[in-house]
Amino acid sequence: MTEPIIPQAPDVPEAPAGPYVYDYAASPQRQVVMPKTVPLPSYRTYLAEVQAAAEADEAKWKKMQADYETAKAKAEADGKDAPKPPVRPVPRKDDNDLKTPWPQEAKDADLLLLQELLGAKVEEIFEQAGELTCQLEKGALHEALLLCRDHEGLRYEMLADQSATHYPAAADFTYSVVYHLTSISRRKRLRLRILVPEGFVPESACSVYPSANWMEREIFDMLGISFANHPDMTRILCPDDWEGHALRKDYPVVGWGQRDIAFREDRGGMIERIALQKAGQLGINLKQPKAE
């Protein structure tokens, strides 16, 4: 009886702890720069900013005048010539075709009607760049969508687009969810916006506008907001077993392991040698001149 030949396992070193480790510190390519501001357009914030800027400007001007007075008094005491009086700086005018669309006070009839119908559930209404925005309390969304579709004075038949944005720097909310409604019969567009904190489950718009089905699945896939009473709350663009939500601001741009695989395959600098050879054929000097 002969011994069965058991193939010997080759002596392979264990693969390095894979590139599929969600570890930002390990790879500089996957470092994420978190945003520090919350770019949420709002008429109220804009007014506050304008007022603050005007006050700062006024204070600066007052200080310039006070400095001038002290300098003048000192010069007179020393018997020297008086210094030049200060000139108030004029804001520089850019010579280009940009006309920044600042938020405007809401004058459109639709926005005013919505505010009248919903009362305190409307947090803010304003116009910007010719677009109407209505910010709602996060619980009142379903009611507002029903109103927009069915009310005789609104008649927004179609939900054209639904999208969400991640604001990690904001204090009392994490996401804004926006609904772009289109009225085909009245040729109008309206944006509804709600601000939701992490973990909040907003009501799905599917029962009012069936087109929200895939758009809400996309939002769930990309940002991780799930919607209540949605017929099929699963991922749509990424595979079902994907980890993380790609459009969140804490998600890296470079995919997991892209860099690591390239370096692991390049044992012995093979890729570098080939690159230098090809560059040499094309007459390109890739080698950096050495410091002497």
Next chain:
Amino acid sequence: MFKNEEMEINLGPQHPSTHGVLRVKLRLDGETITHCKPVIGYLHRGVEKICENQTFFQGQVWTDRMDYCSAVANNLGWAEANEKLFGITVPRRAQYIRTLLNEFNRLASHLIWLATHALDIGAMTVFLYAFREREDILDMNEAFCGSRLTTTAFRIGGLREDLPPGFEKMARKFLAKFPTCLEEYENLLSENRIWKKRTVGVAMLSAEDAIALGVTGPVLRAAGVPYDIRKAFPYAAYAEMDFEVPTQTAADTYARYLVRMAEMRQSARIIQQCLDGLPEGPVMAKIPKILKPEVNEVYHATEAPKGEIGYYLVGEKGSINPYRFHVRAPGFINLQSLPKMAEGGLIADIVAAIGTLDIVLGEIDR
């Protein structure tokens, strides 16, 4: 011997009639579809994420790669959304040239739709005829911007360059022969008995369903709703153009064919008007080298050949990248209506339903 039960099959993801990498899960009772579920995401590249990490000027290149059959229309939407974000006024000549190129692109996109849709259903000859004319349009693209398919035709604020010498002659030559070519296609298809049997009454989608599902473009217009963004919310130079919005009421595949053929005639009309009334002047607005927005969000929708393409942009003060970039892809929303169209029909007709939606998976998956 044969079990009397429903059968599940997969159409795709690598089926030639799915126009890309689309997988459709079908449940069949004999030859009748009882359940249909499209599965997408095989071409997902994360265009939105990439654009959020690039400057406003770099993002346009990615819009070419979404719907590669109508790159110019995507560029137009992107450029105009940015101009709205920054408040840029584009010179009138640039508006006209944009309209001109956009309509040429609509012709190219509709021609490739006609070619592949007819090929899917079994009419081979139209494919060769349609690609012949599409070649001329691609040559004009090449003359204008050096690239045939992924054009990156426009810049934020206008155009990089004016029309090249000889472009107008090329365009007029094309316009002179194009009506004859359209008649050729119609002679092959319009009264063709097999074509009518494969398309009349197939993949119906009523106006109510289409509006509820957010369907736009020729599919909505074939259901009798005259919603065209070029008329409803005019952009570029469309407010100055004289054209009609063709509609049909039958809401089936044949009606969509008729709508698209009529649209091609209207596009040729618009191109003619652009060429005749091309104003003189600069083609680029005076804008700074580095664009930094104020806090603002815009949603700008334009009429791409497939339907409403919308760009949602959020600007962050002092940042050179968009804070949030989102595309409302027409194909993505239109594909939602596939179950409504296909369920209850025959399995052979789902190919017609996919073809008539005119989808490009590069745009659906982004």
